[in-house]
Amino acid sequence: MKFSKATNYALHTMLFLVAAAPDKHIGVQQLAERQSVSPTYLSKILTKLVKAGMIESASGANGGYRLKRSWEDISFLDIIHAIEGTASLFDCDFNHGPDCLIQLVMVEAEDEMETYLKNKKMSDLARTVKLSKISL
Amino acid sequence: MKFSKATNYALHTMLFLVAAAPDKHIGVQQLAERQSVSPTYLSKILTKLVKAGMIESASGANGGYRLKRSWEDISFLDIIHAIEGTASLFDCDFNHGPDCLIQLVMVEAEDEMETYLKNKKMSDLARTVKLSKISL
C-alpha cells in the first residue's frame, strides 16, 4: 500500500501555488519542469484538482493554473481525495453479517489519519515555507 | 491506495485463531475454506506471520498453525506490518533539501493511524466476538 506519485505531484504543485503564486496563472510547462515530469501527465493530475474546485485553469496565451479564491482552507485531505478518490482503504469482501469487526477497526484507523490530514491546511505550510526559506 | 486482500486474510485468520482456537493446531486447508481462498496462497501469507513470530507451524499429520504463547499482545499493526511491510506510505523522491515539509506531514498522518492500530489488540476483539456471537 502506497500513496501514488500523482498525489505527491499534486501536493507539491499546490504548495508551490499557495506559497509562491497565489494569484498568478502558472503554465503546466513550468510546473512540470520543477518536478521533472511530463507536462501532459501533470496536466491530467491538475485537471482533477480543477474538477474538485481547488484551482482554475485558463487556456490560451498567458494561461495556466491558478488557485481559486477559497484556497486558504484547502487541506491535505482535500488534495489526496481529489487524486486518490474517497473510497475506504480497506474492504472486507466476505459476507459474514452486516458489520465486520475488522472492517470497523480499519475504518476507524483510517479516520484517525484523515482527521489529521483534514486539519493540515496548505496555507499553514506555506507560512512555514516563507519563514524558513525552505526550497519546494 | 488500498490495503491488500492478503492483509484481510491475515487479519481474519488471526482473529479466528485468537477467538476460536488459541491453543490448537489448525490446518491451512480448513482456514482457507472459511475464506474461499486457495490453501497454497493462504499458506504463503501465514508463513509471513510465522516469520514475524506471531504464530508457529507444525508439519505432518495433525499439524497446522497455532498462536504463539505471547499472542495476547498482538495488535492490528503487527499483522499489517508483517504482510505489507513497514515502509512509509509516502515517499517524496524529489531532492529539495533534507526535510520535505509535505513528507513530514504525511509521515505524521500515518503515525496517527499506526498509533490507533498499535493499540487495537486481537484479544480485545476476540472478547467482543465471544460476547456478541458475531460470526467471523
Add this chain to the structure above:
DNA sequence: GCTATTATAGATATATAGTATCCCTAATGG
C-alpha cells in the same frame, strides 16, 4: 521404516493499477 498428512518454496500465470507519453482538439490572448 513406510505412508499419509501437512507446511514451504519455486515457478508461473493473470489481473489490476500506476506511470507516462504522444497526438489531436478546444479555447483564448494578442
Add this chain to the structure above:
DNA sequence: CCATTAGGGATACTATATATCTATAATAGC
C-alpha cells in the same frame, strides 16, 4: 489568424497483487 496553453483519448510500459500448480521437506502414527 496564429501562437500558446489546457483537456481528452489512445496507447504502452511497469510494478504489484492475486492466485494456482507442482515439487519438496518435515512429521505423526502405524
